[in-house]
Amino acid sequence: MNSSDLNAASAAENLSARFVAWVRAAAPFIHAFRGKTFVLGFGGEVAAGQLAQKLAYDCNLLAALGVRLVLVHGARPQIEAELARRGLTPRYHNGLRVTDAAALECVKAAVAVTRIEMEALLSQGLPNTPMAGSFMRVTGGNFLTAKPVGVVDGIDHGFTGAVRKVIAEEIVADLDQQNVVLMSSLGVSPAGEIFNMSMEAVAEAVAIALQAEKLIYLCDAPGLLDARGGLIEAITADDAEAMLRAGQGLTEDLDLYLPCAIRAVRKGVGQIAAADAHVGLVGHFKDATSSYLSAFPGWELIHVERQGRIDATAIRDAYFGATPGTVRARLSDLASQMPESTLGFLERFAQTPCYPALQEEWRIDRKSVV
Numbered sequence: 001m002n003s004s005d006l007n008a009a010s011a012a013e014n015l016s017a018r019f020v021a022w023v024r025a026a027a028p029f030i031h032a033f034r035g036k037t038f039v040l041g042f043g044g045e046v047a048a049g050q051l052a053q054k055l056a057y058d059c060n061l062l063a064a065l066g067v068r069l070v071l072v073h074g075a076r077p078q079i080e081a082e083l084a085r086r087g088l089t090p091r092y093h094n095g096l097r098v099t100d101a102a103a104l105e106c107v108k109a110a111v112a113v114t115r116i117e118m119e120a121l122l123s124q125g126l127p128n129t130p131m132a133g134s135f136m137r138v139t140g141g142n143f144l145t146a147k148p149v150g151v152v153d154g155i156d157h158g159f160t161g162a163v164r165k166v167i168a169e170e171i172v173a174d175l176d177q178q179n180v181v182l183m184s185s186l187g188v189s190p191a192g193e194i195f196n197m198s199m200e201a202v203a204e205a206v207a208i209a210l211q212a213e214k215l216i217y218l219c220d221a222p223g224l225l226d227a228r229g230g231l232i233e234a235i236t237a238d239d240a241e242a243m244l245r246a247g248q249g250l251t252e253d254l255d256l257y258l259p260c261a262i263r264a265v266r267k268g269v270g271q272i273a274a275a276d277a278h279v280g281l282v283g284h285f286k287d288a289t290s291s292y293l294s295a296f297p298g299w300e301l302i303h304v305e306r307q308g309r310i311d312a313t314a315i316r317d318a319y320f321g322a323t324p325g326t327v328r329a330r331l332s333d334l335a336s337q338m339p340e341s342t343l344g345f346l347e348r349f350a351q352t353p354c355y356p357a358l359q360e361e362w363r364i365d366r367k368s369v370v
Helices: 001-035 051-063 076-085 101-122 168-176 197-211 239-246 254-266 297-306 312-321 340-349 354-369
Strands: 037-042 068-073 144-148 162-166 180-183 186-188 194-196 212-218 269-276 290-293
Touching: 001 186, 001 212, 001 354, 037 051, 037 197, 051 068, 068 168, 076 101, 076 168, 101 144, 101 186, 144 194, 144 197, 144 254, 162 186, 162 194, 162 239, 168 180, 180 354, 186 269, 194 290, 197 212, 239 254, 254 269, 312 354
Parallel strands: 037 068, 037 212, 068 180, 144 186, 212 269
Antiparallel strands: 144 162, 186 194, 269 290
16 A cells, blocks of 8 residues: 555545544534524525525424424515516615515515425425435414504605514424424514514514524624634624624624624523524534624633634643643633633533533544644
């Protein structure tokens, strides 16, 4: 066997070892989130084309792992196309669509088509595909009551609405039957009028009403970015609000989603993630493609790192080079540079089943670098 064959065999063995380590590291997350509720909000851009296919695959996997899914879809580009087809001009005020009677007809047509197309994708089961042998029961219903936005800054928004109430118990009843709940941004008033609401606001309201474990927005960016253009992997709600006021690191989608995310996490939603739609939903579990908003103080570690006060590599090596009982001692040289709450979190995390699994992955990474 020549050197190239040896190198290929070694690379294959390393790849296999990394795969096994990844699966083992994922197991605690599967246990942690089985039976938990995720609310996923995504715009009409995601509901069309290849991204929708990937989303269907990811939702199928999460549902198979026991995650309770509520999907909230938008349809802005589909509505724009329907308006153009009918020769109508879109109208917006402060980023919110002004929906007159003619525009409402376009909204209803676009939302109906988008919903049935998403339902069809979630119903796949062809052999030799990620959904082979699966069957997801997709349900929906009149889970929302709406109210008119009314006149804002002298502009009558017509049939543009806001969420009046989420009938959470009916959604929970569907989830208890292992159904995937698919919702649109349309709502009905007690008088039977139909109102067009924003997807992000509907997802926020549903997540709060359900006290969901996670609210995930698929968007046009990998997440929030710091002043140097680096991805912020975790952030507190207060810091996120400061970024919003400063307009720092925000894309068009994030500018819409971030206020909803901040309100949701302050009203009891476990965590918020803004995940890159092109990466996919499942990737947000394990890699750096999402930005979390959390009131939990342990996540301050990433915030401190982004300010350049500590070296992430040094922390990682010291942390995973320790044992559960020696974490504080191993981090003693760096302890003065991080909040006590963060150090306490790292100690507690080292006592969980996740720690040895991630520790094994760290060891394999170090071997591959060497």
